[in-house]
Amino acid sequence: MNRFLLATLLAIAVPAHAVLPSEQLADPALEARAREISKELRCVVCQNQSIDDSDAPLAADLRVIVREQLRLGKTDAQAKEYLVTRYGSYVLLRPPFRYDTWLLWLGPFAVLLAGAGLVIAWLRARRGVAETPALTPQEQARLDALTKD
Amino acid sequence: MNRWLFALPIAAFLVLAAVFGIGLTKDPSVIPSQLIDRPLPAFDLPGLSADAPGFGSKDLTGKPLLLNVFASWCAACPQEHPMLTKIAREGVPVYGLAWKDQPADSAKWLSEWGNPYTKVASDPAARTGIDLGVTGVPETFVVDKRGRVRYKQIGPIDEVVWTTILKPMLAKLEAEA
Numbered sequence: 269m270n271r272f273l274l275a276t277l278l279a280i281a282v283p284a285h286a287v288l289p290s291e292q293l294a295d296p297a298l299e300a301r302a303r304e305i306s307k308e309l310r311c312v313v314c315q316n317q318s319i320d321d322s323d324a325p326l327a328a329d330l331r332v333i334v335r336e337q338l339r340l341g342k343t344d345a346q347a348k349e350y351l352v353t354r355y356g357s358y359v360l361l362r363p364p365f366r367y368d369t370w371l372l373w374l375g376p377f378a379v380l381l382a383g384a385g386l387v388i389a390w391l392r393a394r395r396g397v398a399e400t401p402a403l404t405p406q407e408q409a410r411l412d413a414l415t416k417d
Numbered sequence: 418m419n420r421w422l423f424a425l426p427i428a429a430f431l432v433l434a435a436v437f438g439i440g441l442t443k444d445p446s447v448i449p450s451q452l453i454d455r456p457l458p459a460f461d462l463p464g465l466s467a468d469a470p471g472f473g474s475k476d477l478t479g480k481p482l483l484l485n486v487f488a489s490w491c492a493a494c495p496q497e498h499p500m501l502t503k504i505a506r507e508g509v510p511v512y513g514l515a516w517k518d519q520p521a522d523s524a525k526w527l528s529e530w531g532n533p534y535t536k537v538a539s540d541p542a543a544r545t546g547i548d549l550g551v552t553g554v555p556e557t558f559v560v561d562k563r564g565r566v567r568y569k570q571i572g573p574i575d576e577v578v579w580t581t582i583l584k585p586m587l588a589k590l591e592a593e594a
Contacts, residue, residue, distance in 0.1 A: 312448060312552040325517065326552070329543045354550045356451050386425070 286323045293335050302335045305344050309334070309351060310359045318361055450558075450569040451550050457484075457564055458548040462538035465515065465524040471538035472512060478564040481590035482510040483557050483583070485534070486546060488518040489526035491554040497573035498530050504579065505533040509587060513537040516546040516554055559583060561590045 287306070293299040306320035313324040319331050330351060337347035351359050363369050403411065452458075461473030477484065485501060487494045505511045513534035515523035520539040527537070540546055549558065552571070559568040568586055570578060 315445065326543070326547075329517075329547060333547065354451060354547060355552070356449060356550075358448050386422075389422075 286319075286321055286327065287331060288328070291328065291331055291335065293339065298335075298338050301344060302331070302338055305334050305338075305347055306331055308361050309348065310361050312355055312359060446552075447571050448550075448552055450566065452558070452566040452569070454565060454567065457558075457560060457566060458545070460538075460545040460548065462514075462540055462545060463520075465520040465527070465537055465539050469524075469537065472536045473538075474564065476536070477512060477560050479562060480510060481562060481587045482512060482535075482560050483587075484512045484514060484560055486514045486516050486549070486551050486554050486556045486558075487523075488516050488554045489522040490518065493573045494526075494555050495530060497555050497575075498533070500574045500576065500579055502531060502533040504574070504583075505535070510535045514546065514549075515539045515541075516551060517541065517543045557583075559586055559590070562593060 287303070293302060303320060307318045309319045309330065311317045311319045311322035311324055311327040311330075313326050314322050317327075319327040319334075333350065334347050337350050342350070348360065357364055357366070357369075363372060365373050457474040457477060459474050461475075462471045464471035483504065487497075501511055511534055513536070515537055517540070519541055523537065523539060527534075538545075550569075555573050557570040557574055558566050559570075561567050567590060568582070570583065574583065
């Protein structure tokens with residue numbers, strides 16, 4: 269019974285968010301967009317949280333700004349851009365592909381390719397061992413002599 | 418080639434260790450300012466009371482100066498306060514931006530600790546601070562004669578920051594046309 273209760277509670281539980289009712293927009297579609305944008309923006313105070321998750325007062329201010337931008341009819345990109353011009357691409361939790369971020373984006377693939385290269389080199393080397401040429405008659409004769417007793 | 422293959426993981430380790438080692442010396446809470454070499458965003462803010470007028474971005478030109486962001490709730494501001502007082506006594510204009518703070522609270526804080534500021538502007542709604550890219554208090558902007566931001570100090574100014582960074586920079590900006 270307890271287990272059932274626990275399972276039910278877990279099933280209906282939703283993660284807590286920092287967005288306060290007073291911040292929310294009346295228009296549910298606009299509010300949903302604001303939530304999505306907020307999830308992509310880094311809180312500059314507690315840096316590993318999005319402003320959607322953060323309880324920091326500055327994060328609340330930034331959430332309000334995002335909603336304000338949307339109410340003004342701005343697109344999602346424009347709303348994000350508003351904060352990027354003030355805090356830099358640093359506030360984007362998904363960093364853009366730029367001249368100073370190429371290593372970040374391509375680095376893992378470079379490492380993967382290097383690893384694949386190593387594996388191929390190793391496999392080749394092993395095949396080389398398997399394909400050792402057969403013994404010459406002289407060598408065979410010597411081996412026979414050595415293993416006779 | 419195979420003979421040297423064993424060195425590859427060691428080399429990879431050394432490169433990673435170097436990268437992470439350099440990373441450890443950096444402070445992740447320092448977010449580079451977007452305003453460097455750009456004019457201050459336009460603002461015009463009231464002061465802390467009717468008889469203490471605030472200032473606007475237009476007032477911050479003509480002489481290199483410091484724009485210090487502070488708040489009565491800020492824990493590190495009292496620590497920085499003696500340095501600001503000293504800097505102001507040396508003749509450097511220090512403007513104060515009371516950020517995310519009620520004017521009455523800022524005024525009370527200044528009456529307790531002393532007021533080193535040439536002028537104080539009140540930004541309880543935090544908008545000017547956000548336009549400036551402020552992430553916390555205290556932060557201090559170095560503004561040149563033409564009203565452009567040239568440097569941002571994140572965290573309190575101490576003796577070392579003042580003598581090695583801010584003071585030489587202000588002297589250099591003073592010499593600029």
